[in-house]
Amino acid sequence: MARVAIVTGGTRGIGEAVSVALRDAGYKVAANYAGNEERAREFSQRTGIASYKWDVANYESCLKGVAQVVAELGPVDIVVNNAGITRDATMKRMTRAGWDEVVDVNLGGCFNMCKAVWDSMLERGFGRIVNIGSINGQAGQYGQVNYAAAKSGIHGFTKALAQEGASKGITVNAIAPGYIDTDMVAAVPPQVLEKIVAKIPVGRLGKAAEIARGVLFLSADEAGFVTGSTMSINGGQHMY
Ligand code: CAA
Numbered sequence: 001m002a003r004v005a006i007v008t009g010g011t012r013g014i015g016e017a018v019s020v021a022l023r024d025a026g027y028k029v030a031a032n033y034a035g036n037e038e039r040a041r042e043f044s045q046r047t048g049i050a051s052y053k054w055d056v057a058n059y060e061s062c063l064k065g066v067a068q069v070v071a072e073l074g075p076v077d078i079v080v081n082n083a084g085i086t087r088d089a090t091m092k093r094m095t096r097a098g099w100d101e102v103v104d105v106n107l108g109g110c111f112n113m114c115k116a117v118w119d120s121m122l123e124r125g126f127g128r129i130v131n132i133g134s135i136n137g138q139a140g141q142y143g144q145v146n147y148a149a150a151k152s153g154i155h156g157f158t159k160a161l162a163q164e165g166a167s168k169g170i171t172v173n174a175i176a177p178g179y180i181d182t183d184m185v186a187a188v189p190p191q192v193l194e195k196i197v198a199k200i201p202v203g204r205l206g207k208a209a210e211i212a213r214g215v216l217f218l219s220a221d222e223a224g225f226v227t228g229s230t231m232s233i234n235g236g237q238h239m240y
Pocket of ligand 1: 086088090133134136142143144147179180188189
């Protein structure tokens, strides 16, 4: 039986590449999305991957969404916590709402999704959780106290939950992408982005497929001895 994977934020950007890579490797994939229906419809038509709408920041919605995936595809073996947003602003301009939104989606969403699948993974003695962190959670970034805090939280969360899953067949790992060629990075002001790219030793932005390759590795049955680790895929920008 093919294993079942949920990819949050799985219809665009890094998530889209992850959904497609997992499908190509033979997994049954559910691509979650929160808002952009048109893009999700286009994604599902093009890839044949089912998309499911719910807000990862909402705990009840995660429970319902996961239950729907289980009913349609089977018990969930792999969760890729990829859904993430930015509300970049310097501390002077950042609002409390901009802090809450980013923490609730990027970090709260990871808790909600793990909680929704955890008991079932324990019962079945198998699970693969891959959390998408960020270079900016490792190194910080001007204008991102909310995002850097949430992503840094992802790395601590990963190491803590990995300890709980280790003897139960469940691995929990993180990937820390650098600057990847997606809509999120395209929103960075061009003059700021130019300076960032100049500091990437590989000399370019990363590709979403280069992150998906890491997710595939960590999701495999054969990756059972890798847990609590962070794979940095950032073109050498931050050697952590
Ligand atoms: N380091 C030091 N100073 C900086 C700086 C930096 N990285 N970025 C901006 N500044 C300085 C500017 O030089 C400027 O200084 P002066 O006033 O003395 O000229 C001052 O800060 C204000 O800069 P802006 O005009 O850009 O200020 P703003 O308020 O309009 O915007 C900002 C601030 C929202 C932070 C904007 O600079 C920005 O969007 N930066 C990009 C932040 C970023 O990299 N986000 C990553 C998004 S992608 C992502 O998050 C994915 C991932 O995981 C990697």
